[in-house]
Amino acid sequence: MDLVAVSREKYYIKEVDADKKSIYCHHDLMGELLIPTHKHDKAQMLYSEGGIVYVTTETRTYFLPARHFIWIPGGVAHSIHPSSEKVMMRNLYFPIEKDEESFYETEGIYPINDLLLQMMLFTNRWNGNLKKGSRNFIIANAIKAILPEICLTKLPLSVPSPKDRRLLKIIDYLEKNWGDTILFSDLASRFGFSERSLYRLFQKDLGMSFIQYFTIRRILKAIELLLEKKLSISEVARTVGYNSVPTFSNTFFKILGQRPSDYLNGVEILKKG
Structure with a gap:
């Protein structure tokens, strides 16, 4: 296994769940055309720029175009297939809380409005664990908190397998x-x-x-x-x-x-x- 492959494995399998209470943030170019099937305990908010991304779960293939994001609940196995290695992936991984709203329990693709876009772009300066209670954690958690308020309709941008x-x-x-x-x-x-x-x-x-x-x-x-x-x-x-x-x-x-x-x-x- 080459060093790049080791780095990828360490990122999306080992690092995301290393701190159970943190919000994990990762922004980077894909650099590859496939992230193999994997899962993590934390829920994932994935937003992409510069191309199209296919996200495949056990039951469906989701189509993620520009200016949209996908919400993937914790524990859902999925693979990621971008249209280009130059696609920019913006990821926020959130720990699961007790008695969360039903929004966070299902997969879905949603448009990203200007408010959410600016908040996501603001996180561009961060990478790695955002410690619970820190200023950056509070800002990132605010992104999660507003999703049920502004993302009222899932778009049918998926087909069953x-x-x-x-x-x-x-x-x-x-x-x-x-x-x-x-x-x-x-x-x-x-x-x-x-x-x-x-x-x-x-x-x-x-x-x-x-x-x-x-x-x-x-x-x-x-x-x-x-x-x-x-x-x-x-x-x-x-x-x-x-x-x-x-x-x-x-x-x-x-x-x-x-x-x-x-x-x-x-x-x-x-x-x-």
Whole structure:
């Protein structure tokens, strides 16, 4: 094992929980394309800049775009997959307290407003354990305390992990054909299902319909393309299968809570900050 690997292991496995009462703070470039599956006793607030991050738990894959954060409760095994080694990761790890609000008990992705953004950027000067009772601990704990007040709705920026091998093949096909008009009847026929049996398979294995799954994945792909800034909004819409830009914009809004143009304008604030 090289020195970099040893350092990573020491950070996210050994150091985070070394002081059970502290808030652990870590800001750094990823420097890699994978943090393998691991877990820690403390809850994690992960905010990223400069790219997209996938967070995979035992049951779901979460899609973390710029200007959003993910809350991961303590004890939840997860792996982290950034789109680039140059993604900046801002992490705060919080000790679990007794009788905490239900907000802190579930995974979720939330937009970060200007207040929370400035508070997170303020922690940029810190790294390591923030001792309980210290000024920095109090400031970091204030970030945690306001989350249930301002993060009222989890965004559906995740998809369940399929277990059925038949469904894995279907999803692989969908992933390779973003821009195509895919009729459910044609999809069922292609893979040897009746429409009714394929509908049941999606519902049983993923807990959602084909339309729900494919719509979320298309919008997640659209976010990736928008952040690359190689295509216009209308070109992104066509690439992920929308012939109508207004329909694409409305669907984007339903999932992310922002129009594509507003989302990109919000991302620009990160650079100014």
